[in-house]
Amino acid sequence: MTDMSDTGMSDIAAGQRVLNEAAPKMIARDVDVFYGDKKAIDNVSIDIALENVTAFIGPSGCGKSTFLRALNRMNDTIASARVTGKIELDGEDIYSSGMDVVQLRARVGMVFQKPNPFPKSIYENVAYGPRIHGLASGKADMDQIVEKSLKRAGLWEEVKDRLAESGTALSGGQQQRLCIARAIAVDPEVILMDEPCSALDPIATAKIEELIHELRGRYAIVIVTHNMQQAARVSQRTAFFHLGNLVEYGDTSEIFTNPRATRTKDYITGRYG
Ligand SMILES: Nc1ncnc2c1ncn2[C@@H]1O[C@H](COP(=O)(O)OP(=O)(O)O)[C@@H](O)[C@H]1O
Ligand SMILES: [Mg+2]
Secondary structure, three states: OOOOOOOHHHHHHHHOOOOOOOOOOEEEEEEEEEEOOEEEEEEEEEEEOOOOEEEEEOOOOOOHHHHHHHOOOHHHHOOOEEEEEEEEEOOEEOOOOOOOHHHHHHHEEEEOOOOOOOOOEHHHHHHHHHHHOOOOOOHHHHHHHHHHHHHHOOOHHHHOOOOOOEHHHOOHHHHHHHHHHHHHOOOOOEEEEEOOOOOOOHHHHHHHHHHHHHHOOOOEEEEEOOOHHHHHHHOOEEEEEEOOEEEEEEEHHHHHHOOOOHHHHHHHOOOOO
């Protein structure tokens, strides 16, 4: 095979590459995202696999958060934002008029950069979603959902004796795990995390990374990170974005040891960032 790694062609070829999954959990095809007249995402196609962590990396402003928000229609909340192209969850068009957006965001949950628990009790933070979605048949059932979600988020032991205390009284790392428990409580299929550790210290970060590792067998996880070591540690797939383009997507080990595109190589070797 010809080595095209020093031509512009390789960027294009790699950027169009989608993985040959038997049944990807989500697919995006030819997705553009605009803010007013400005195109922030340009023709991105990607498959998101089940039971995998997919990392979105790339320099600040390249469109990682914008594309992540397209995956559960969080861009709908930004007045100037417009998404074109196709995004499917289990083969269903998430932008179709029949799609219930509240339901979609339960199925494709989100954890944000800054932990944002509700100013309510720890218990209520987790119980809120299941309640509005009618997932619990009574108090005992809800107690169980809350306990199970907090356990899965690795927070139960730390909070089981103080469930009535405010979620905002927890440490930053605990608050982020509470937000993960809140996402888990409504039984999501995909969890989107936008730089979930950027406001956390190294110990809290390590806990979240460990948790991501434990959760991956159960959900499709997409994590935005500008920390390449973190991408290498937690993900199986990595997508490199630059200036609104998906430059390259593949196995994390391949992306970090044998990138195809010059732009990827330059980024991971720290030539720009
Ligand atoms: N709400 C918004 N309104 C207008 N432009 C935005 C908005 N959010 C992001 N952008 C622009 O879109 C581009 C991609 O931003 P973003 O998705 O936040 O990048 P990243 O997450 O990779 O840092 C940037 O040029 C940014 O300024
Ligand atoms: Mg961002």
